[in-house]
């Protein structure tokens with residue numbers, strides 16, 4: 001159970017791929033471990049609801065420090081073996097809440113059924129589709145579709161993403177080479193497909209917004225686990241040199257493994273802090289993607305909302321750090337376009353970061369040296385990100401907010417933010 005909770009934490013909190021999270025544990029029974037963690041991921045939204053409704057983490061101080069262990073134990077109890085062995089404190093505690101979990105689950109399921117049969121409810125059904133990007137560096141789009149059809153999958157058209165059946169898939173209407181599968185699809189099934197499993201469509205949008213000219217150099221400033229780096233490599237057909245920077249040594253290893261698995265060869269990886277890189281050493285870099293760590297917990301809206309209430313201080317710290325990264329990107333001597341993205345919907349981590357960076361880069365001449373801008377005699381302006389993306393969320397504090405893409409569950413994805421900054425001389 002401890003190993004399963006470690007793997008779950010890696011996936012949910014750090015955005016690690018399931019396969020890598022499991023393999024790095026070097027556990028003798030990979031199959032059983034994968035099955036259990038997959039089950040927890042599959043039921044992640046129900047887990048959040050039953051844990052919240054039963055108040056288990058609020059009442060049980062010991063368990064509140066072991067959220068991922070609680071999730072694994074509850075998964076085993078509700079959807080796995082339906083019993084827990086042993087007499088350890090966490091096991092006994094979780095078992096004592098079984099009735100409460102089952103009641104909360106029954107209530108949730110009945111609400112979801114009402115929604116899907118047209119009944120009225122004040123809680124939306126938890127149905128988020130699964131996205132799979134076809135890695136065109138390894139397999140052509142039509143070959144991938146033929147492969148899926150041969151394997152018994154059913155391609156549908158003009159179907160609402162919420163109405164996809166277990167074996168249906170549909171081609172995404174916005175992102176090229178992206179397939180959408182039913183929300184209920186188990187992670188296990190997708191892992192058998194030689195394609196790039198995306199948890200959220202978000203992973204594509206920031207890379208799409210960068211739109212580099214062919215052959216020009218790109219930096220991915222916060223690269224691991226490499227979802228956006230690999231998409232950038234595919235979008236540019238391997239013709240743009242990409243420098244993928246990752247600060248964490250452990251995640252740097254994951255980045256290298258994933259890029260190798262996906263057949264990406266146009267990327268140089270650097271295990272470094274992006275803000276320690278001297279922009280003058282990268283005079284040819286024209287495009288930079290800044291996709292920093294954020295409070296988004298892998299884009300899960302319900303967690304973001306809770307953490308927003310609880311964790312204002314942490315968000316302020318993140319916001320400060322995100323500003324530092326974005327400002328550093330603005331200093332590269334040839335940079336033409338920067339995409340700043342997060343999987344958070346908090347203004348502090350998005351619009352506030354942009355506003356502050358723009359104010360800084362527009363510092364009047366007489367104060368530029370004092371503001372750390374010596375030698376930086378250019379500025380930036382916001383550009384409309386992904387012009388064809390229609391649904392945007394407004395922010396009453398910033399008139400320009402709809403230049404950025406900020407979307408939520410109504411876009412069949414979790415919270416995310418993408419902005420594009422272009423250099424002005």
Ligand SMILES: C[S@@+](CC[C@H](N)C(=O)[O-])C[C@H]1O[C@@H](n2cnc3c(N)ncnc32)[C@H](O)[C@@H]1O
Nearest residue numbers: 222224225226227228246247273274291292293
């Ligand atoms: C949100 S994740 C990036 C996800 C990635 N862009 C993708 O699409 O797969 C943020 C990553 O940035 C890394 N990071 C945070 N601060 C950094 C810094 N100063 N320099 C380089 N990497 C950093 C974190 O370790 C983490 O791996």
